[in-house]
Amino acid sequence: DDKLLTEPLSHPDFFSVKELFTLKDLFDARVHLGHKKGCRHRFMEPYIFGCHLDQDIIDLDQTMQHLQLALNFTAHVAYRGGIILFVSRKRQFCHLVESTARACGEYAHTRYWQGGLLTNAHIHFGPGVRLPDLLVFPCTLNNVFEPHVAIRDAAKMNIPTVGVVDTNCNPCLITYPIPGNDDSPAAVELYCKLFRMTIIRAKDKRRQSEAVEEL
């Protein structure tokens, strides 16, 4: 049992997450497109490659690195049977994110976030509830273009976060930010596909390892 948990940690890319995406995939899904120069957030300047006709272009090399780290982390969390919660407040992709979560066997919350869901969980859900072990944000902003309350709450409750940060988002409190476009349907579909594939891969590997251990 100990071996099962410690073995993946010795490899840098145990779940071979790098094979799931290429730079061309990211470019075709329009992940590099950001918002206009006026919407730029100060802390996103390191991740921006340049500005073309007033529109910010995100550096896809950095995106590749961040995406690989984030997917590797989610895979490890899923391998250890952690609860992953997909949070997004974009109405356009609410259904897509919920279906992705259902397909992985994980959880989603794409509706109105009630105040004490994480911080006051025992009153909301009942005593003995288990909080999520990872929060994934396909879009970090809520409908008023402010950072989602769940980022701050997760930081308060020591829950790691993975989030796609656009040029108008604040990447501060997110543990594994992924600079990239969060508005195009193509980009969000790509992210959902990648997360779904990593989680399913990690869970399959876990089942295989357990089966091998039993023998």
Add this chain to the structure above:
Amino acid sequence: TLRLICTTTVVQRKNVGASGPEKYTEAFIKKQIEEFNLGKRHLANMMGEDPETFTQEDIDRAIAYLFPSGLFDKQARPMMKHPTEVFPEQRKIQWGEDGRPFHFLFYTGKQSYYSLMHETYEKFLNVQKHQDQLIAQDLPLQKEKRNLAGSRWLTKIELEEMLLEKLSDDDYSRFIQLLEKLVALPCADIEENYIQKFSKEVPVQLQKVVIEPLQYDEQGVAFSTGEGKRKTARATAVVYDNGTGKITVNGTDVLHYFPVLQDREQLLFPFQFLGRIGKHDMVCTVSGGGRSAQAGAIRLASAKALRSFVTEKEVEFMRQAGLLTVDPRVKERKKPGQEGSRRKFTWKKR
């Protein structure tokens, strides 16, 4: 030896309200069901009936006999019902042994409601996809209109019972809007099964009331009876066909019984409405109430009797005109501390 540096004299009180309503364990409910069945058999034995064929109605009758109660509220009287009816259905614990919740929308708080919205939206997308396919193949879209008049959506309370969850008015109205959008699409017939779960039939008013057929007396003249009431007056009317418009009340002519024009107008109103003033004879008996009350009672009785002579459409017209509804107004009681039912005593400043 240990020396306590500071002691709290007040023990921290448990926040009783925070844990929510009392949760019944499954074992408790099972024990209640066993006790109920045993008690049922004892009761049957006591009443001298067969314990095997002792139904809930027999139980109710037995309890009403053994524990007579003069209380007005039926819910306040002693009753013996199956525990599933007594203890409300509850949500059991939503997560398994390892702590992972069962439902994928558990962390939203309102999992049944949001999963319902998710499913309905999925059906909506399905219908749109189907529509696109039909358009791509240049096939005509189906245009069978659903019968909107005969059905209504579930009320908020019914939906709450279905989902076992509290809803807010906003949530409910959003769900109904989504259903309306789904139904408005031309190809919504595909998801008819799903939509029917949330719609209820509203039977047209007429279907409940059975209109009696005409009866014929010795000379072959058609007649029909009707009963009516208003305030404390009770009246029965027999309306005969092939008549001259003669009306007899309690054995006396209508002019002698109702000297006031207003009362006679009330009697004639149903006939005038249907345009059958000189065509029917009427014989009625009335008791109780006052002058106007008796007139109103006879009017209702004659309208009910006329239903048998007339087509269904005209019956619907009569119902909408208010000829067939019992007037519910009665004399309001006088309350203590007031002079009448509404009038208060004169207010004196000092």
